[in-house]
Amino acid sequence: MTTIAWDGKTLVGDRRVSVGTTTYSSTKIRRTADGRLLGATGDWYVACAVMDWLDKGGPRPDGQGSERWCTALEVTPDGRCWLHGRDGKWPVEDGFTAIGSGREYALAVMAVGLDAKRGVEVASRFDPGTGNGIDALELEAPAAEMTSPGAGTLAIAA
Template sequence: MTTIAWDGRVMAADRRISMGTTTYSSTKIRRTADGRLIGATGEWPVASVVLDWLEHGGPRPDCQSSDRWCTALEVTPDGRCWLHQRDGKWPVEDAFTSIGSGREYALAVMAVGMGAEKGVEVAARFDPGTGNGIDALEIAPAAAAPVLVEITNGAALAA
């Protein structure tokens, strides 16, 4: 499986995918052109289709069944988090969340004040489905409002 963690600022994921007892490395999280962060866990062929759909849009893929499935996280540029599963999506209103086989480890680590990257690192230590390194993406901070400056008699005053 995998571990993907969101701490309200950073989405982190391990890189392990497997076929039988052989493991490979792959990137499971992405930043979309419009600034969203997306990541998926589960059977990799299905997860990659769901990631492509989340990134590029179009009709919801009908690729998930009882024996082929994935769970995905989507974080909008304003920091709202959505959980996607085969039956739809819903908002996650918690300060942090995690999905995948190592999620409990990551949740515990984030609950004591450590971030998503540390959560995935600890999950990789204890969960055999998590490993092969960590990728992390930070949500882009909202653009600061422009500061208006008024020039009066050669002196700048912040408005």
């Protein structure tokens, strides 16, 4: 699989793509012409088609809703974050998020105040589906302030 992480400022993705037991390197995040940031995990052929669809429009690509699937993350130029899955999209109202097989590592790292880059680096160390280096894209426009209560914060009881 992979790890894609968003910390409210930077979208980071690893580069490992697996086909059977062979791994390749590929860029899994991109910036669209209108300034959105995209990243995807899952079946890589479907993920590429979904990112193309999110970038250029048109009909939703085949493969979603079947055994071939992907999850995509979209960040708008104003800093809003959306997750796209088999059945549609939904907003992420937290200050950070991650998708893919190494998401728990990245989420834990960001929950203690570190950035998405460090989150994907840690996921690369412990998750066998994450690796081959990382790519990072910063949001060009300043992110909008979150309006939901507690957005971007996580209280950890001692």
